[in-house]
Amino acid sequence: MNFSPETYLWFKSFHIIGVVVWFAGLFYLVRLFIYHVEVQTQKEEIREVFNKQYTLMEKRLANIITTPGMVLAVIMATGLLYMQPSYLSQAWMQVKLLFVLFLLIYHFYCYRIMNQLTNNQFNFSGQQLRALNELPTLLLVVVVMLVVFKNQFPTSAASWLIFGLILFMAASIQFYAKWRRNKKQLT
Ligand code: HEM
Numbered sequence: 001m002n003f004s005p006e007t008y009l010w011f012k013s014f015h016i017i018g019v020v021v022w023f024a025g026l027f028y029l030v031r032l033f034i035y036h037v038e039v040q041t042q043k044e045e046i047r048e049v050f051n052k053q054y055t056l057m058e059k060r061l062a063n064i065i066t067t068p069g070m071v072l073a074v075i076m077a078t079g080l081l082y083m084q085p086s087y088l089s090q091a092w093m094q095v096k097l098l099f100v101l102f103l104l105i106y107h108f109y110c111y112r113i114m115n116q117l118t119n120n121q122f123n124f125s126g127q128q129l130r131a132l133n134e135l136p137t138l139l140l141v142v143v144v145m146l147v148v149f150k151n152q153f154p155t156s157a158a159s160w161l162i163f164g165l166i167l168f169m170a171a172s173i174q175f176y177a178k179w180r181r182n183k184k185q186l187t
Contacts, residue, residue: 003083007079007083008080008083008084011076011077011079011080011083012076012080014072014076015072015073015076015077015079015080017072018069018070018071018072018073018074018075018076019069019073020069021065021066021068021069021072021073022066022069022070022072022073022107023069023136023140024065024069025061025062025065025066025067025069026066026106026107026110026136027133027136028061028065029058029061029062029066029110029114030110030129030132030133031133032054032057032058032061033058033110033113033114033117033124033129034126034129034130034133035050035054036050036051036054036055036058036117037117037122037124037125037126037129038126039051039054040122051120054117055117055118058114058117058118059114059118062110062111062114066107066110067107070104070107090150090151091151092146092147092149092150092151092153095146096143096146096147099139099142099143099146100143102139103136103139103143106135106136106139113129130174134170134174137170141166
């Protein structure tokens with residue numbers, strides 16, 4: 001099949017749109033899990049209402065936003081690779097595919113947690129789910145950098161310093177949020 005060069009740009013645009021939708025869904029889904037788990041400290045009648053509502057919101061988000069975003073991103077990526085098969089033999093793409101595999105495992109793991117919550121099985125604390133929610137952020141940073149820098153992936157000391165600063169800022173925000181939560185519980 002012969003595609004025009006413009007088709008590649010269409011594939012790329014919708015690949016990026018799919019990725020944005022996919023990540024929005026993944027981030028919000030685990031947020032909902034956190035609220036769902038933390039409402040278990042409430043009285044039975046409150047818990048019952050919230051469990052029903054969170055289960056509904058999680059299912060809708062996962063099936064109407066998160067998974068369709070993932071499917072769109074993957075189908076468009078297949079189109080990109082079909083038009084540019086030489087990328088498959090390049091190191092940056094192979095590493096990218098490895099990280100995308102981790103992301104897919106994360107995606108299906110979220111479904112597993114969602115089904116456990118639906119069945120009132122609470123295997124994780126809110127704190128553990130907050131930590132889990134950091135994983136896609138890391139995958140996002142690495143994958144976007146791989147696709148932008150390709151084989152010139154930055155490895156200099158200055159680049160590591162910038163990367164370290166970003167991690168430090170993210171950790172500080174998390175600690176600040178935790179400190180505020182603890183303070184709220186004490187008052
Ligand atoms: C199914 C797995 C995936 C494959 C096979 C794939 C493949 C590709 C290909 C071939 C391109 C075009 C590169 C170019 O023309 O320069 C691309 C672009 C891009 N991909 Fe993916 N991708 C996948 C998943 C992802 C994921 C999960 C993310 C985000 C975390 C992502 C983010 C991007 C971005 C931001 C671009 C645009 C880069 C640019 O134009 O500079 N991709 N992808």
